[in-house]
Amino acid sequence: MSNVSRISLEPNWQLLVLSNGHGEDMIAVRILAELQQQSNPPDIFALPLVGEGRAYQKLGIPCIGSVRTMPSGGFVYMDGRQLMRDVQGGLVQLTLSQIQAVRRWVSSQKRLGNKTGILAVGDIVPLLFATFSGANYAFVGTAKSEYYVRNEAGLLARKSKAADWENFSGSIYHPWERWLMSRRCCRAVFPRDSLTTEILKQWPIPAFDLGNPMMDGLEITSSSPRFYRADVEQHELARPxxxxxxxxxxxxxxxxxxxxxxxxxxxxxxxxxxxxxxxxxxxxxxxxxxxxxxxxxxxxxxxxxxxxxxxxxxxxxxxxxxxxxxxxxxxxxxxxxxxxxxxxxxxxxxxxxxxxxxxxxxxxxxxxxxxxxxxxxxxxxxxxxxxxxxxxxxxxxxxxxxxxxxxxxxxxxxxxxxxxGKPGAARRIAECLQERLGKWA
Missing domain, CATH: 3.40.50.2000 (Glycogen Phosphorylase B;)
Structure with missing residues (x-):
């Protein structure tokens, strides 16, 4: 095989995926499965920040760094007691080791002369990891939606004054989160719905309205079932x-x-x-x-x-x-x-x-x-x-x-x-990643 043929078959960039929860892992895997179907896809690695990343293992994607299931299962934001249980379970040490693992991975890829990119899936935690990794990155925002604070008609009426904090700066995403998404190294942001994308576009954020991967993979091969009443001799069609x-x-x-x-x-x-x-x-x-x-x-x-x-x-x-x-x-x-x-x-x-x-x-x-x-x-x-x-x-x-x-x-x-959103978001995001992240990795 000639050198030209051999080079054309090699991946042209390396991708590390960061996610922080079982649901986020599943969303990431849907996107990665579509990315693997693209021409000349990247070599893919993963670091699940919460849990053991079994979804990645099923897709044959190797995990870097330490993985561990915390006592809260990733729901620390709902209960301060859950956070304390996680801290006692080694959350701080795990987080520090994961930060080091990301930086080591980026450094080692650069030493090898490989182009690198990071896909952060979830909330501000993987987004922070990606921002300070030194690599170009993209963000799939699964945790936040403008629908939490508004609908198409305007802001929602809330009983608690503390709820104003969620939207104090004009968006469900706070200024520091928007800063992370507007950095030069951030090549693409994929909000979970059209309304959130519209709001984020008020700032210099590369937001793309491509849908929600949660609605992918729900197809069935058979049509709606035919139900029959047991007391009808001719089994006339009846839909309970x-x-x-x-x-x-x-x-x-x-x-x-x-x-x-x-x-x-x-x-x-x-x-x-x-x-x-x-x-x-x-x-x-x-x-x-x-x-x-x-x-x-x-x-x-x-x-x-x-x-x-x-x-x-x-x-x-x-x-x-x-x-x-x-x-x-x-x-x-x-x-x-x-x-x-x-x-x-x-x-x-x-x-x-x-x-x-x-x-x-x-x-x-x-x-x-x-x-x-x-x-x-x-x-x-x-x-x-x-x-x-x-x-x-x-x-x-x-x-x-x-x-x-x-x-x-x-x-x-x-x-x-x-x-x-409509099905097909994972494929649309994968195509955008190949263009926006792979091209600039």
Missing amino acids: LTLTLLPGSRPPEAYKNWEIIIIAVSALINSLQEKVVFLAAIAPGLNSKILCQTLQSQDWQLHSESPVPLSDPNALIFKQKDAYLLLTQQAYNECLHWGDVAIAMAGTATEQFIGLGKPAIAIPGGGPQYNSAFAEAQSRLLGASLILIEQPEQITNVLRSLLKNPDNLQIIAENGVRRM
Whole structure:
């Protein structure tokens, strides 16, 4: 092989990805998978600042530096006690070692004569790491949205005067964050929605409105399922009300959320005079036996026949009265697409469901993630698409009111798509990275 051929096949730049949370890891991986499909892609390395970075391992991306799961699981900003637990668990030492690892990586690549770039995914923490690394960088802002403080009509009314702090400088992103995004080495910023991009463009920030990668990878191969009433001999087509259950993914909080959700499910069964199907989207890391015990304590019985053709052959089917509940750890996308409404106590999953144009009813729990503060902030982020209730028993009246108002459902559908964006963002961001970061690395 000639030297020209050999050189043309070599990567022309090196990319280090920094992310600070499981959700951020997943978003980064979606972008990286698309980046690997580009012509002459970079060599990719990762440093997950929170957790062990298993999402990167699945894509075959090596991690540099130290990785460790902190006691809070990355939710320190919601509770000062969580921060103290992380500090006691070695957060300061871990952060210092990670800063050193980033600088060593950049220095070693420069010594080898390689062009380098950094992709920061998350909030100000990976953005800070990227800024002071000495390399050119891009930023995917997953943690902040202008929808937390405003909508298209203007600023939101807030009960607390302390809330003014969030927008004191005219943006959800504070001046020091905007300074980091406006540095000469910052080649691109990818906000999570159009409204945030519009606000950031008031400053010399290279912001690109390319969508939210959270809405990628949710496709399903089959169309909507055909439901049949068991008491109709000819199996005439009948579409029962279908609710998606989203208890979250972090144990032990998710198990407590599940107990609250099942109380709401029981209230619906006892009040609705129609067939109902519940699709429980359960994270693979949760213990399904614990969830099944909760169901059986509420008189759900295992059933052999499923009313829904889920792609998961291991889905567990339960029946109570004229209601079915399917518990799956593999058919996540189908649960999102087939549900009419969600009963939600989750972060990312709730946003993805709403991004498909559907309403969700949320019940704040007592865990470190889906507590009252988180749910209230999420309701501002998602607007009319997320309805908060205080007690699970309140769900019946709320659901009835929701389903009786088709005009409101149309508003909710348009709102969800507008706030979460259309699919394909990962590919669009990857193409922009190749141009903006790869070209200048």
